[in-house]
Amino acid sequence: MSQNFKHYSQYYDLLYKDKDYQSETDYLTFLISSYLPTAKNIIELGSGTGKHAKLLAEKGYEVLGLERSSEMVEIANRTVNEGVSFKIADVSNFEQEQSFDVALSIFHVISYLTENEDLINTFNQVKKHLNTDGLFIFDVWHSPAVHAQIPEKRVKRLKNSDVEIIRYATPVIDAERNIVEVNYLIEARNLHNGQISTVEEKHPMRHFGKPEIELLAYATGFKLLHCEEFLSKVPPSDETWGVCYVLRKK
Numbered sequence: 001m002s003q004n005f006k007h008y009s010q011y012y013d014l015l016y017k018d019k020d021y022q023s024e025t026d027y028l029t030f031l032i033s034s035y036l037p038t039a040k041n042i043i044e045l046g047s048g049t050g051k052h053a054k055l056l057a058e059k060g061y062e063v064l065g066l067e068r069s070s071e072m073v074e075i076a077n078r079t080v081n082e083g084v085s086f087k088i089a090d091v092s093n094f095e096q097e098q099s100f101d102v103a104l105s106i107f108h109v110i111s112y113l114t115e116n117e118d119l120i121n122t123f124n125q126v127k128k129h130l131n132t133d134g135l136f137i138f139d140v141w142h143s144p145a146v147h148a149q150i151p152e153k154r155v156k157r158l159k160n161s162d163v164e165i166i167r168y169a170t171p172v173i174d175a176e177r178n179i180v181e182v183n184y185l186i187e188a189r190n191l192h193n194g195q196i197s198t199v200e201e202k203h204p205m206r207h208f209g210k211p212e213i214e215l216l217a218y219a220t221g222f223k224l225l226h227c228e229e230f231l232s233k234v235p236p237s238d239e240t241w242g243v244c245y246v247l248r249k250k
């Protein structure tokens with residue numbers, strides 16, 4: 001099983017502290033109420049540290065988060081929130097007795113599925129666990145933007161009261177497989193004792209064009225209802241890094 005997020009997890013919430021989970025959750029709720037206003041329960045695939053799931057539960061949905069990294073699940077479980085629970089599972093082969101109105105997979109989780117077999121298995125599992133007319137909503141890296149913008153090395157610096165980190169992200173492009181392998185190096189300085197530690201992880205990310213998602217949806221029993229840039233709602237273009245897809249179980 002992939003080890004990515006094993007060490008990255010300890011810095012995850014700091015790395016994304018400026019990510020607006022509240023606005024993203026409002027956006028997701030807007031999509032759900034537009035396409036399935038009767039929805040009551042949600043399965044979230046790749047729920048990470050549980051931010052969307054907890055905010056969705058505050059809005060009245062019952063949420064189950066599935067997440068491969070036990071470290072991420074441990075962080076998600078540090079607070080107990082009514083109406084939400086988290087389980088360690090791989091999205092390509094999970095089994096639940098319950099079925100759901102909506103499946104969500106947010107912040108490029110589907111892009112972590114780089115192999116066709118894992119993608120097909122995941123879509124099949126989602127279909128199996130959705131109620132009639134259920135929705136599958138996810139966002140992925142968009143091939144036209146990856147080709148137009150060509151990922152470059154990036155450096156991000158962050159700090160809280162305990163630690164100061166520098167994250168170097170070095171992409172390696174595998175053009176034949178529609179994959180960008182992002183090599184992360186995190187240098188962390190403990191602000192209490194000055195100790196420096198490093199973490200290295202490879203995150204292979206697959207990007208997709210709309211016809212590819214349409215084909216995947218068709219082959220696994222979904223209908224593509226809509227796609228747009230995640231959050232901004234503008235039509236996808238070569239400037240759109242993350243495209244949100246809304247599928248309905250056929």
Ligand SMILES: C[S@@+](CC[C@H](N)C(=O)[O-])C[C@H]1O[C@@H](n2cnc3c(N)ncnc32)[C@H](O)[C@@H]1O
Nearest residue numbers: 005046047048067068069090091106107109112
């Ligand atoms: C970028 S994070 C997004 C986490 C969360 N959805 C968020 O918005 O903060 C991607 C997450 O997907 C999880 N993930 C990737 N592949 C997975 C798989 N096959 N099964 C379950 N979780 C997976 C990773 O462990 C990681 O927590």
